[in-house]
Amino acid sequence: MPPSLPIGPAVPGWTAPPIPPHDVLQGRYTRLEPLQAARHSDDLFRACHADDSIWTYLPYGPFGSAAAHRDWIAQATAGSDPQFYAICPAEGGAALGVLSYLRIQPAAGSIEIGHVCFSPALQRTRIATEAVTLLIARAFQAGYRRVEWKCNALNLASRRAAQRLGFSYEGVFRQQAVVKGRNRDTAWFAAIDAEWPALRAAHDRWLSPSNFDERGRQIARLGDLTAPIRVASDPALG
Numbered sequence: 615m616p617p618s619l620p621i622g623p624a625v626p627g628w629t630a631p632p633i634p635p636h637d638v639l640q641g642r643y644t645r646l647e648p649l650q651a652a653r654h655s656d657d658l659f660r661a662c663h664a665d666d667s668i669w670t671y672l673p674y675g676p677f678g679s680a681a682a683h684r685d686w687i688a689q690a691t692a693g694s695d696p697q698f699y700a701i702c703p704a705e706g707g708a709a710l711g712v713l714s715y716l717r718i719q720p721a722a723g724s725i726e727i728g729h730v731c732f733s734p735a736l737q738r739t740r741i742a743t744e745a746v747t748l749l750i751a752r753a754f755q756a757g758y759r760r761v762e763w764k765c766n767a768l769n770l771a772s773r774r775a776a777q778r779l780g781f782s783y784e785g786v787f788r789q790q791a792v793v794k795g796r797n798r799d800t801a802w803f804a805a806i807d808a809e810w811p812a813l814r815a816a817h818d819r820w821l822s823p824s825n826f827d828e829r830g831r832q833i834a835r836l837g838d839l840t841a842p843i844r845v846a847s848d849p850a851l852g
Contacts, residue, residue, distance in 0.1 A: 630720040631757030636697050644744040649691050649698035655684035657708035661733035671766040673793045696729055701745045710736040723759035746779055747817045754810045767799035773848050776803040780813040780840035783848040812843045
């Protein structure tokens with residue numbers, strides 16, 4: 615008899631999770647609202663065109679007018695995947711950025727966070743970090759086993775963000791796409807459900823008001839808190 619071939623461990627009781635509900639997510643600093651052209655496009659055009667460099671690695675934009683941006687939002691939100699959110703301050707106010715679920719694969723228990731567009735006013739804020747935390751938490755609470763983050767391999771800012779948030783580096787897919795007429799190699803990161811309790815504790819500790827001094831400066835860095843949990847670090851980040 616030939617020897618048995620190795621197979622993956624059993625996943626007892628596994629059932630495919632539902633598509634995440636597309637409704638408001640409220641955090642301490644952040645309010646995620648289902649993206650709507652009529653409600654959010656004017657605010658997003660003002661915020662996200664303050665610096666056109668934020669569109670460099672996205673497959674669309676910048677947009678030449680508020681109307682063009684509104685039309686794109688209307689088209690992009692017409693389906694159920696991607697599932698877009700506008701990022702707003704928790705206490706109310708103008709939308710400052712966008713992110714989404716995409717590649718929603720309940721049968722595999724896998725979901726991706728992408729279409730990340732953080733305006734200059736949103737970057738390096740607790741609002742931005744908590745926006746991603748809320749989507750990661752919802753995915754794992756819904757029963758997904760894997761949450762992915764992918765980006766253009768040249769986008770070192772996105773690679774740093776993924777690692778800081780606790781996503782583990784999984785490699786680069788070469789010539790994975792053509793975007794705006796140029797080659798795109800794609801860097802892959804992911805977190806899995808077994809890692810989430812420790813990652814959640816790290817996120818909660820970082821987001822706690824006690825982690826910031828009277829000037830709003832962080833005391834513990836999120837990347838330091840998630841480093842022991844990640845199973846692989848990105849070699850491009852040194």
